[in-house]
Amino acid sequence: MDTAVSPAAPEQPPPPERDSRGRTVVRTIGEVLITLGLVVLLFVVYEVYVTDWFSAGKQRDANAALEERWKAPPDPERSRRIEVTDGEAFARMYVPSFGADYQFAILEGTDDKSLEIGPGHYKGTALPGLPGNFAIAGHRVGKGAPFNDIDLLNSCDAIIVETHASWFVYRVLPKADEVAGWPAKDQRRPKCRDVEPLWDRSLANNKRCDPVLGQKYWYRDTVGQEIVRPEDGSVISPVPHCPSVQPSFGPLASLLTLTTCHPRFSDRQRLIVHAVMTSEIPKSMGIRPPEFTETS
Amino acid sequence: MYGWIWRQLPGPTAVKVLEATVLVLGVIALLMFVVFPWVEPKLPFNNVTTTP
Numbered sequence: 307m308d309t310a311v312s313p314a315a316p317e318q319p320p321p322p323e324r325d326s327r328g329r330t331v332v333r334t335i336g337e338v339l340i341t342l343g344l345v346v347l348l349f350v351v352y353e354v355y356v357t358d359w360f361s362a363g364k365q366r367d368a369n370a371a372l373e374e375r376w377k378a379p380p381d382p383e384r385s386r387r388i389e390v391t392d393g394e395a396f397a398r399m400y401v402p403s404f405g406a407d408y409q410f411a412i413l414e415g416t417d418d419k420s421l422e423i424g425p426g427h428y429k430g431t432a433l434p435g436l437p438g439n440f441a442i443a444g445h446r447v448g449k450g451a452p453f454n455d456i457d458l459l460n461s462c463d464a465i466i467v468e469t470h471a472s473w474f475v476y477r478v479l480p481k482a483d484e485v486a487g488w489p490a491k492d493q494r495r496p497k498c499r500d501v502e503p504l505w506d507r508s509l510a511n512n513k514r515c516d517p518v519l520g521q522k523y524w525y526r527d528t529v530g531q532e533i534v535r536p537e538d539g540s541v542i543s544p545v546p547h548c549p550s551v552q553p554s555f556g557p558l559a560s561l562l563t564l565t566t567c568h569p570r571f572s573d574r575q576r577l578i579v580h581a582v583m584t585s586e587i588p589k590s591m592g593i594r595p596p597e598f599t600e601t602s
Numbered sequence: 603m604y605g606w607i608w609r610q611l612p613g614p615t616a617v618k619v620l621e622a623t624v625l626v627l628g629v630i631a632l633l634m635f636v637v638f639p640w641v642e643p644k645l646p647f648n649n650v651t652t653t654p
Contacts (some may be wrong), residue, residue, distance in 0.1 A: 337603045345633065352638045353648075416651045428651070441612045443651040453650070566650045573649040600649055 321326045343476050353448045357422070361450035364423040368395040368411040376470045388433045388469050390414040397434055399425065399442070400466040402600045403459070410452045412467075416443045423577065425452045425564075428542050434467045435474045435586055437558040441542035446566040446577075451564035456579050461530045462498040464597040465562060465581050476581035478560040479530040497600060500584040504528045504559060512573050515548035517555045524548050525559065530576045533568055541578045559583075 372395040390396045395411035402408075412427055413420040416573075420426040425444035432438030444453035459465075459478050467474040477500070480488050485503045494501075504525035514526045526544045532542055542563055543549040551558075560583035568577035587595055607625075611618040642648070 334603045348630065348633060349638055349641075352634055353642070356634060356638075357642075445648060445650055447648065449648075453632065458653050534651065534652065537653060541652055565652055567648065573646050576650070578652075 327528055339426065355448075357448040358450055361422055361424075361448075365411060365450055368413065368423050369398070371395060372398070372411050388471075390427070390433070392429075393417075393420050395424065396427075396469070398468040400468070400598070401459070401463065402466070402598050403463045404455060405601070406598075410450070412434060412442055421445060422449045423451065431542055431563075432544065432560070434562075435472060435560060435583065437560050438544040438553055439542055439546065439561045439563050440467070441563040441565065446568075446570055450549075453564060453577075454570075456564050456566060457531070457568075457577055459531070459579055462495065462501050464497070464595075464600055465482045465564075466595055467562070471590075472586055474583055474584045475587075475595050475597050476560075476585050478579060478581045479504060479528065481530040481531070485529065501582065504582065515545075515550050517551060520556055524551050527579055528561070530580060532580075534578055535576050536576055538576070541576075541580075541598060546580060 334588065389395060392415050393413060395413050397412045398409055398581040399412055400409050410424045412425050413423055414427050414429065416426040416428050422445075423445060425442045427433075428441040428443065434440050444456075445451055446453050446456075461478050461480045461484055463478045465476045465478070477497070480501065480503045488503050491499065504521070514523045516523060527547045528545075532541070540547050540549045542565065543551075544553050544558055545551040546561070546563065562581040562583070564579040564581075566577050567573050568575045585595065587593060608618065611621045613621070624639070
């Protein structure tokens with residue numbers, strides 16, 4: 307008789323399904339993969355930003371230690387000599403065209419530990435101001451990235467090196483495509499007044515490292531900027547690209563060479579900047595080099 | 603995995619959130635201060651020197 311359908315029972319939420327084993331495995335694999343992805347991203351953040359903070363603190367300490375050592379009364383016997391100790395700062399570098407706040411303490415040695423504090427001097431290469439090649443390596447990404455922008459250095463830009471007794475002013479050499487048309491002395495930009503190309507492509511290449519031919523030949527390939535293979539160590543020899551030429555062979559130019567990785571984030575090549583010393587001002591004169599005002 | 607960790611955390615939800623945050627920060631600190639500095643020199647992309 308009672309044919310009326312009883313009203314449907316209010317819908318119950320389905321009981322929570324217990325995940326099958328397969329589901330759990332697949333989900334766990336997915337979670338692990340996502341986690342690894344996040345770890346890799348975190349590593350990029352670490353490389354590019356976090357190492358900068360760590361290095362900034364170490365660079366500050368190295369600078370303070372340098373200041374402390376320079377304050378000590380100078381020993382008249384060796385007042386001009388530059389003393390270097392592995393892993394310790396012995397000089398400072400400034401690049402006015404990168405801004406007034408661009409300064410780094412330079413440490414002795416190019417091991418990882420030195421380079422994470424600041425630019426490092428290749429052991430055995432010349433010291434600042436001396437004939438030969440004062441060569442420095444620096445990081446381009448992270449670790450304070452002192453050499454991040456050295457690809458933007460133009461010919462004749464000043465790189466100032468400060469030691470306990472002197473200021474040394476180096477200027478970036480003319481680049482390969484500028485050498486041929488390098489203007490006569492009175493027609494140059496004021497910055498370039500003292501910068502002569504060391505490079506002369508008109509000279510024969512086959513004899514360029516000949517010990518008796520002298521500077522004009524030796525420096526045939528030394529230009530303001532170049533990109534080389536990582537194993538090309540001759541860019542930091544006393545005469546770049548002529549490792550066989552020794553300082554005893556004759557007068558050498560006083561060069562400064564910067565090396566860093568290239569392209570950014572890669573170690574496939576090295577970016578090299580060569581500069582030549584144009585002036586030295588003893589600190590006893592009490593003035594700073596006028597090149598500090600060159601902001602562009 | 604994360605669900606399992608969440609279920610292992612003791613206490614009410616608010617406490618669980620706090621515990622989870624501490625765990626995440628701990629893992630990040632471990633990575634930043636121990637794992638990454640150890641891994642980094644073994645990776646090839648930050649060589650800046652030339653070697654003859």
